[in-house]
Amino acid sequence: MKQDETICLVVVGKVKKEILYYLQSEIEKVFERKVNVADGLKHPDYAYNPKRQQYHSSKILEKMKEEKFRGCDRVLGVTDVDMYVPSLNFVFGEADFYDRVAVISLVRLRQEYYALPEDDKLFQERALKEAVHELGHTFSLHHCPDTKCVMHFSNSLKDTDIKSHNFCSQCKSKLDQK
Numbered sequence: 001m002k003q004d005e006t007i008c009l010v011v012v013g014k015v016k017k018e019i020l021y022y023l024q025s026e027i028e029k030v031f032e033r034k035v036n037v038a039d040g041l042k043h044p045d046y047a048y049n050p051k052r053q054q055y056h057s058s059k060i061l062e063k064m065k066e067e068k069f070r071g072c073d074r075v076l077g078v079t080d081v082d083m084y085v086p087s088l089n090f091v092f093g094e095a096d097f098y099d100r101v102a103v104i105s106l107v108r109l110r111q112e113y114y115a116l117p118e119d120d121k122l123f124q125e126r127a128l129k130e131a132v133h134e135l136g137h138t139f140s141l142h143h144c145p146d147t148k149c150v151m152h153f154s155n156s157l158k159d160t161d162i163k164s165h166n167f168c169s170q171c172k173s174k175l176d177q178k
Helices: 017-031 057-066 120-138 157-162 169-176
Strands: 002-012 033-041 054-056 074-079 093-096 101-105
Touching (some): 002 017, 017 120, 054 057, 057 074, 057 101, 074 120, 101 120
Parallel strands (some): 002 074, 074 101
Antiparallel strands (some): 093 101
């Protein structure tokens, strides 16, 4: 494990601890780095857009950047609010390459959001894929054309379900150079 860098998971609002601990354990395996669960941030009321009934993910990232998470080389916010950016209907997550900060939303990763039966295993897999994807951006990785690579852009849950939670050989090689 690369002890020289720590990834911190930060709750934005309220998130069940079970998913955080699952993500912590699995992200450590993928990135071979220590992952800590840091003190969280309050519910992101400042990012709410009443017309859209969603939360602007870039505003959440800005708030995360204002906080100084000690001992964290990279920070992944995890929230249970529906997020968007102005040019898209929704986003599963967003990352800031330069400041090494990212955020993911769990809302649309659940089967129940689409009036389908609950599936905890599928939800966990989706959350891990989105977490690894956004953290990949904090390592300066871009979207990958390989549909199985975790860095492939997800425009829908179908895209997320097709890809792996791991990097393709090219993206892994780039990550190993970081």
